[in-house]
Amino acid sequence: MGRYRGKGVAVVLIPAVLLCAGVLSGPRVAGAAEDGKTLFSQKCGACHSTRVATSRKETKETWAAIVKAMQAKKDNWISDAQARMIVEYLSTEYGKK
Secondary structure, eight states, X not given: OGGGTTHHHHHHHHHHHHHHHTSSSOSOOOOHHHHHHHHIIIIITTTSOTHHHHTSOBOHHHHXXXXXXXXXXXXXXXXXXXXXXXXXXXXXXXXXX
């Protein structure tokens, strides 16, 4: 037992530290705006510069139509849930007031 003394503490502490650091907790749940911004960069930025979209101001309805058109360009690239988050981000940050 002398050889394993203190190792039980490491077995408990290491996963606890990793869990606190977010390594074992899976995907981080962030605010909708942050998720929308990340999705916008990942999904929209994969095909064109995000400056194309962020250089304009549109209504939420117009952003929804634009994102829907982009969804149709590549099947299963942007899910409906992701599209809603992207539209929410765009309308909040780049919406007509």
